[in-house]
Amino acid sequence: MERLRQLLSDVPHFLRTLVWPVARSVRNNVGLASLSIVLGFALWIFVTDTENPTRSGVLPIELAVEPVNVPGDLALSGSPVNVRVRVEVADDVWNTLSTADFKATLDLDGLQAGTYDLPVRVEPLTGRGGLRVTQVIPDTVAVELKSLFSKSVSASVSLEGAPPPGYEASIPELDAETVLVTGTQDRVTLVTQAVASLDLSGRTESLTQAVRLEPRDSRGFLVEGVSLEPSVMNVSVKIEQTQFSRALVISPTVVGTPAAGYDIVSLFADPPVITVFGPQSFVGETATIRTQPLDITGATEDVIRTVSLDLPTGVSVSGGTSVTVTVQIEPGQGTRTLGVTAVIVGLDPDLSVSGPLPLVEVVLLGELPDLQGIRPNDITATINLTGLKEGTHTVSVSVS
Structure with a gap:
């Protein structure tokens, strides 16, 4: 019908x-x-x-009831009310209906503070499929109107996330330090603060933007049923770069000396270069980063050690703070002069050498550790007089 x-x-x-x-x-x-x-x-x-037959039934959605014509000095106490509706509509439209197709209102015009049972009015906002509301469930709701109460609470910003490493954010600043909370006294009393949230994740530049404040209780939970004035403020946050980066050459620090006769032929670190993070005053003026001292006193062979970097306060590095230092040590090259008494060989038995035997000066060239271990007795200087007759002769000295 x-x-x-x-x-x-x-x-x-x-x-x-x-x-x-x-x-x-x-x-x-x-x-x-x-x-x-x-x-x-x-x-x-x-x-x-x-x-396209007509379908009748209760929709599987709930509609939030909106109070209208609320007296300026009163507020609705309690939680928001929801209702459901029975409708008649074309079958092919039934499954497309949503809360956006209805408006549920509660008219508070002319009422004083007190408790009332008021009818709920639901209007369809679309004419699709001949939509008609046949029943509101429940059709009346109990409401309590209370006098408005106001107080001021502090406003603050809760920061979420953080700028990337090397950047720091200042304390956020709002347009005002307080906001006015208005509502019924039992709800307003619960509010201790008005808090806005601001996400700084990945931010590298200062910002000023509008944020919405929310009424919160002492435990940080949202308090509903009150209004804030203002409910939106501008917040400003300064973000500055405090850490700068640069690739620096690692300069190993060596103390002590190798054993006598040994020299340092090379010195290097692995890795040879490392990226450091620190204040601009350090990063901009420093070309190398030194290591903790490595002692090579008395070394006769290569020294390979893992040592820590000598990092100033406030400076960090990418990766580990230790490097491998290799000190390559080899015997030094040099000379040594020794005086060796000559030995006469091949002299005719009927002849003799006139005067003392000469002292031969021998200059040795080689690795210093070996030279330092040689004594004069280890060297033989030979003068061969074989076949020579009486007289004065100039002959060569053989050294072995």
């Missing part, structure tokens, strides 16, 4: 668009025209209702 009532309500539109033009052409045959119209309209009703 309801579908029939809906279809009948569409009759004026049907008459304007179809019947009147036809009527002009058949005004000389009123009986035939009337019969055609009635039969056509009946057929239209039958076909339409068969192809």
Whole structure:
């Protein structure tokens, strides 16, 4: 029956668009025209209702009831109220309906402080499928109106996230230090602060932006049923770069000396370069980063050690803070001069050498550790006089 009532309500539109033009052409045959119209309209009703029947039932959604005409000196106490509705609508529209297709209101016009049972009005906001609300569940709700109460609370910003390493954010600054909380006394009393959230994740530049404040209790939970004035403020946060980076050459620090006769031939670190992070005053003026001292006193072979970097306060590095230092040590090259008494060989038995045997000066060239271990007795200087006759001769000295 309801579908029939809906279809009948569409009759004026049907008459304007179809019947009147036809009527002009058949005004000389009123009986035939009337019969055609009635039969056509009946057929239209039958076909339409068969192809797309009406569906009636309670929608599986809840509508939030909005108080309207609230007296300026009163506030609604308690939690928001939700209702459900029974509707009639074309079957192909049923599953497309949502809360956006309805408006539920509670009229508080002219009321004083007190408790009331008030009817809930639900209006469809669309005409799709002949939508009609047939029942509101529940159709009345109990409400309590209380006098408004106001107080000031502090406003603050809760920072979420942080700038990337090497950047620091200042304390956020709001337009005002306090906001006015208004509502019923039992709700306003719960509010101890107004808090806005601001996410600084990945931020590298200062910012000023609008944030929405929320009323919170002493434990940080949201308090509903109150209003804030202002509810939106601008917050400013300065973000500055405090850590700078640069690749520096690692300069190993060596103390002590190798054993006598040994020299340092090379000195290097692995890795040879490392990225440091620190204040601009350090990073901008420093070319190398030194290691903790490595003692090579008395070393006669390569020294390989893991040592820590000598990092100033406030300076960090990427990766580990230790490096491998290799000190390559080899015997030094040099000379040594020794005086060796010559030995005469091959002298004719009938002859003799006049005067003392000469002292031969021998200069040795080689690795210093080996040279330092050689004594004069380890060297032989030989003068070969084989075949020489009496007289003065100049001969070579053989050293071995």
